Amino acid sequence: MTIASAASVERALRRPATAAALALDPVPAGLLDDESRAWLHDLRAQGPVRDAAVERLHALLLRAARFEVSRRRPGLPHLRGDEFGDIALEAADDALMSVLARLDDFRGASRFSTWVYKFALLEAAVKLRKRAWQGREIPLEQESWDLLSSAGLAPADAAEQSELLAALQDGIAALTPHQRRILIALAINGVPIDVLADRLNTNRGALYKTLHDARRNLRTYLTKRGLDPLVSFEENH
Amino acid sequence: MQSPDFKHMLGRLLGPAKAEIGCDECFEQLDRYVDLQVAGQDADAALPGLRTHLHGCPACREDYESLRALVSAQP
Numbered sequence: 001m002t003i004a005s006a007a008s009v010e011r012a013l014r015r016p017a018t019a020a021a022l023a024l025d026p027v028p029a030g031l032l033d034d035e036s037r038a039w040l041h042d043l044r045a046q047g048p049v050r051d052a053a054v055e056r057l058h059a060l061l062l063r064a065a066r067f068e069v070s071r072r073r074p075g076l077p078h079l080r081g082d083e084f085g086d087i088a089l090e091a092a093d094d095a096l097m098s099v100l101a102r103l104d105d106f107r108g109a110s111r112f113s114t115w116v117y118k119f120a121l122l123e124a125a126v127k128l129r130k131r132a133w134q135g136r137e138i139p140l141e142q143e144s145w146d147l148l149s150s151a152g153l154a155p156a157d158a159a160e161q162s163e164l165l166a167a168l169q170d171g172i173a174a175l176t177p178h179q180r181r182i183l184i185a186l187a188i189n190g191v192p193i194d195v196l197a198d199r200l201n202t203n204r205g206a207l208y209k210t211l212h213d214a215r216r217n218l219r220t221y222l223t224k225r226g227l228d229p230l231v232s233f234e235e236n237h
Numbered sequence: 238m239q240s241p242d243f244k245h246m247l248g249r250l251l252g253p254a255k256a257e258i259g260c261d262e263c264f265e266q267l268d269r270y271v272d273l274q275v276a277g278q279d280a281d282a283a284l285p286g287l288r289t290h291l292h293g294c295p296a297c298r299e300d301y302e303s304l305r306a307l308v309s310a311q312p
Contacts, residue, residue, distance in 0.1 A: 067307050110268035114308055118268050121303045129296070153240055161239050168250065187249040193260070193296045205261040208294060212259075215252040215293075 036112035043103060057099065060113065062092035064120035072128050079131060087131065091123035098123075129192040138199050139189040140181040164227060171221035179214035186211055257289035263297045271304050 032040070042053035065088040073084060098119045106115055153161060172180055185191040186207070193211075197204050222228075239247070258266070266284050273280035281288050291298045 064307055067310075068303050071303060071306070109266075110272040113311070114268040114272050114304070117307055118264065118300070118304050121307065122264065122300055125296070125300055125303065157239065161243055164239075164247075165243070168247075172250075183250065187252075188246065190295075193294065204296070205259050208260045212252070212257075212293075215250070219251055219254075 032108045033111060036106075036108060039112045040103070040106070043100070054096070054100070057116065058092055058096050061095045061099070061116060061120040062088060064117045065089070065091035065095065065124040068121045068124035069128065072125070076128065076132055083131075087127050088124060091127055092120055094123045095119040126194045129195050130198060133192065133195045138185060138191055138196060140185050164222075167222055167225050167227050168218070171218045171225075174221055175214050175217055179210055179217065182207060182210045183214040183218070187215075252293040253289045255289045256286055257293055258286040259290070260294060260297055263287055263290050263294070264300070267297075267301060267304060271301070271308050274305065275308050 039053065039057070042049050043057065044050070045053070068091070069084045069088045073079075076084075095116070099116050106112065109115075172183065175183065182196070185196055186193055193204050193207055197207050200207070266287055270280045270284050270287050273283055291301050
């Protein structure tokens with residue numbers, strides 16, 4: 001662990017307990033597997049036992065962060081090799097702070113290792129997505145529908161698709177400006193949701209709620225026009 | 238019949254038709270979902286709405302795929 005990250009961890013540990021943590025009793029020991037119980041015991045200990053546990057935890061998180069970086073590396077050819085290492089280390093440091101600050105939130109619903117992995121993977125993924133979009137403009141408007149041409153379709157199918165496309169465009173135009181920008185950025189232009197949240201100074205949950213509302217309104221619009229919007233993502237993938 | 242590009246775009250625009258949970262709830266439940274799956278149990282019955290969210294949210298789906306792959310790779 002770096003000196004900087006150790007200091008950050010100590011700051012995290014001095015934070016007051018969350019309301020959620022205060023409201024919850026410690027997990028009954030009988031509900032935890034042996035490995036999870038040992039982790040919690042050591043991380044809640046004092047002195048050398050705890051220090052060693054924090055060190056082991058950081059190593060576990062770093063392994064997860066490197067795993068994520070390795071998975072995504074082929075899609076990020078413009079990043080240098082040492083940048084990947086730095087991102088993995090930063091992700092592990094940040095995940096360590098999150099895990100230690102939320103230790104009382106662990107309820108034993110999964111293995112402790114699985115629980116902590118998700119923090120490291122999330123931190124690494126968010127950092128990599130942000131790096132991939134660094135310096136790029138975020139498209140919030142749809143400039144062209146040309147990619148959705150009906151070339152190659154039979155005349156009847158092309159007419160049906162054109163009708164649905166026109167209804168979609170009308171339905172999108174009928175959304176609130178905020179819903180329209182979020183829908184276009186996320187669903188059409190493929191901007192990652194955490195990148196957009198960062199640029200708009202909001203969070204992933206709030207953006208997805210807006211996306212969900214926009215999608216629901218669009219479905220309702222199509223239904224009122226007598227079109228069948230039952231085709232869904234599950235049915236296409 | 239619609240073109241593949243159009244179908245793909247339609248799916249992304251309309252999202253899942255079924256009830257789904259949000260991103261925050263997905264993150265909270267993701268570790269249990271993966272552990273249940275890896276153990277061969279019915280994760281979808283235990284955590285309804287999560288799989289549907291993974292269909293509608295590419296970022297959460299990526300996070301899920303990574304966690305599933307990492308846990309599956311553990312001894």
